[in-house]
Amino acid sequence: MQLTLERTGDANRIRAYDTGSVTVNDTEYRRTTVVTPERIIQDWGPASARDMELAHLGELLDLEAEILLIGTGKRQHFPPSGFMGQAVQAGVGIECMTTEAACRTYNVLLAEGRRVAVALFMIEASSESGRPT
Numbered sequence: 757m758q759l760t761l762e763r764t765g766d767a768n769r770i771r772a773y774d775t776g777s778v779t780v781n782d783t784e785y786r787r788t789t790v791v792t793p794e795r796i797i798q799d800w801g802p803a804s805a806r807d808m809e810l811a812h813l814g815e816l817l818d819l820e821a822e823i824l825l826i827g828t829g830k831r832q833h834f835p836p837s838g839f840m841g842q843a844v845q846a847g848v849g850i851e852c853m854t855t856e857a858a859c860r861t862y863n864v865l866l867a868e869g870r871r872v873a874v875a876l877f878m879i880e881a882s883s884e885s886g887r888p889t
Contacts, residue, residue: 767793767866770859775879778859785876792819792873793866805833805852805877813839821873823849823865827858829877855879 768791772779777786780796790797801812805828813835816824824843826835834840834852843850853861858874865872 768796769866770863770874773856773859773876773879775881777878778855778876786878788875788877790816790819790873790875791862792821793871795819800875803877805829805835808835808839810836810838810842813842816873816875817843817846817848819873820871821848822871823851823873825858825861825865825872825874826850826852827855827874827876828852829855830879830882 768780770778770780770791771782777784778789779785780789780791783796785796785798787799788801788803790800801815802808805826808826828834832852832854840850851858851861855876856879858876862872862874
């Protein structure tokens, strides 16, 4: 899905997402990617949201975002229980949602001037129909 263009200066903006890819600025990414207004970390961490561990959270907290979004693919998944508690102790708001929702939410928070980071797991093809949805 193509997202609308808004003015956010030189900040990294998510332009589109689809099954198996996310486009940030003019570059398409096909593996787990972390995006902040200033940085893009490609091939980050685990391949699946279900494989996240507490060590991965430490890497995300190092980005010094006030809000951390985790786009978990086609369906919403939650990280291990200690993951959320550790983020709260560090003073970081954390939200897990589908990758589609995370892309849209990141752009809204970016436009508001918030210090946001998003970890994006790719949207998987639907196994029910055998076609991407």
